[in-house]
Amino acid sequence: MGVDLGPLIKSRRQIRVEELHGKSVAIDAYNALYQFLAVIRGEAGEPLTDSKGRVTSHLSGLYYRTLNLLEKGVKPVYVFDGKPPELKAQEIENRIRQRESARAKYEEALKRGDLESARTYAALSARLRDYMVEDAKRLLEALGVPWVQAPSEGEAEAAYMAAKGYVWASVSQDYDSLLFGSPVLVRNLTISGRRKLPRKDVYVEVVPELIRLDEVLGELGLTREQLVDLGILIGTDFNPDGIRGVGPVKAYNYIKKYGRLENIAELASELSSIDYNAIRTIFLSPSVAEPGPLEWRPPDEGAVVEFLCREHDFSEERVLNALRRLKASAPARTETLDRWFG
Secondary structure (H helix, E strand, C coil), rough: CCCCCCHHHHCCEECCCHCCCCEEEEEEEHHHHHHHHHHHCCCCCEEECCCCCCEEEHHHHHHHHEEEEEEEEEEEEECCCCCCCCHHHCCCCCCHHHHHHHHHHHHHHHHHCCCCHHHHHHHHCCCCCHHHHHHHHHHHHHHCCCCCEEECCCHHHHHHHHHHCCEEEECCCCCCHCCCCCEEEEEEECCEEEECCCCCEEEEEEEEEEEEEEHHHHHHHCCCHHHHHHHHHCCCCEEEECCCCCHHHHHHHHHHHHHCCCCHHHHHHHHHHCCHHHHHHHCCCCCCCCCCCCCCCCHHHHCCCCHHHHHHCCCCHHHHHHHHHHHHHHHHHHCCHHHHCC
């Protein structure tokens, strides 16, 4: 879910992927993989699968989107979640229930022949399984793209990497990256392109957008600590219900008036049931690790073909054509492919 800061953020700028040329970005891997699982589906909402029935939607999205970024001179590193904080248990349970409910509605829609609804519910029922995560890591290794295993929240690790200069920005759809302290957040990078609105015969162009933490804090007149308190009022992954009746604007007004949660006397009763100090710690002092040196290598064509085409039935022609486009784009960026990937 993430915290809903969207209505409060005005200092965002739409960008083209090409503007990230030469920059490294830490991508919240689970966030991206769920997007691929939700979007890359068949006419009736069914995921792509190989001949053994294993889901491959996430691999298709990861492969072609990553190569697209590399073609444009962006250097991605994917960050995978570790053990979630105990306070996230309720949110995880909520997500499981929502997916189960969506799955049941998907099957009902199929029986009715309502493919439009089926596709919508199928996307909501997407579930990332352990084998999919391991397959994603294996594909990244074949592509020569680094990945990092976070000790806890992947988004926290990505934000830490951006704050410490390991990468230029963190990439996620969620605004939590700002609460975790990422100085630069890029949204829509892994889902940019033409997208159909659910239940409408309308298509929109989704473009990447750039958000800077210092600009957000400046326009709101808040500190990062206060931004975290604001998020707690709205609801985070660690207190998903937030405070009843308090949305983004009302939460902002509370923090601007009172400064911090302890000073909001009229919400004292509601706040007493939230371990907000523990949530503050998760955002302000998260469990992170030094990622070590990040190295980008040229793709191993043989390993890519073996994994995607031999093991998972991808079209060899399409897979190789994508690799050839990447190789052909290298001279325009640098003198040699090896130098660019070094």
